[in-house]
Amino acid sequence: MPEGPSILILKELVQPFCGKKILEVTGNTKQSKERLLNCTVRSFKSWGKQFLICFDDFTVRIHLLLFGSYLINETKAAQPRLSLHFENGLINFYACSVKFLEDPLDSIYDWEADILSQHWNPLAAKVKLLKTPSLLVCDALLTQDIFAGSGNIIKNEVLFRERLHPLNKIEDLNVVQLESLIDATRSYAFDFLKWKKNFELKKHWQAHNRTICPRCNIAFKRAYLGKFKRRTFYCSNCQILYNEQ
DNA sequence: CCGGTTGTTCAGCG
């Protein structure tokens, strides 16, 4: 379910509850959810994969992790982790992390790191990458401090588009390649968003979960690479490794 | 029915 673009869709869908008071709170979260009763939602925000429900003096952070899901004005058999009831409907969150944030969001989040934000700052991303020259590109695209909202699908698709082998180090890319990688990540995230809204995301996957490279017609390599050891699909022919040591 | 996964955190260890 949840890479950054999916959280943006969630944020859009809950807008009818912005400014509304919470009339009932249920769910199996261990957090003190009673606190939310009679509170008015001031805004919904997001940072990368994190969904933020903002109140006057605190924020609820929802992270869907790998298996989390939500339903709006619907229920299913599973017990919700957190359920918020409003006069005009309800939001159910399942299998997610729920956390109260007490500090101002500006002190917690670097909005410029969110690949989907209007505050996204590609130059800041470049500076961060240049400070971690030995970082593998496959790991860089999963590092939330640099590319908040990017996940394993975005990683595989961006590396394919950029014709970069996942085991390249940042220091082995020239500045043009580095800037192109940064721009391509944001650009693919918005393609992801558009396709996801149209329920056609998978149809557009070129590398992720694919077996044959659409450019070369040879078999994709499939391996668990980098410090994150996430599933990586790549073409050993057209995704180039610039420094094989 | 089992294996696998669009993710993160934490304990334990060297």
Add this chain to the structure above:
DNA sequence: GCGCTGAACAACCG
């Protein structure tokens, strides 16, 4: 304190 590893969490699909 750091980096690394493994475990834990947990739901749905094929």
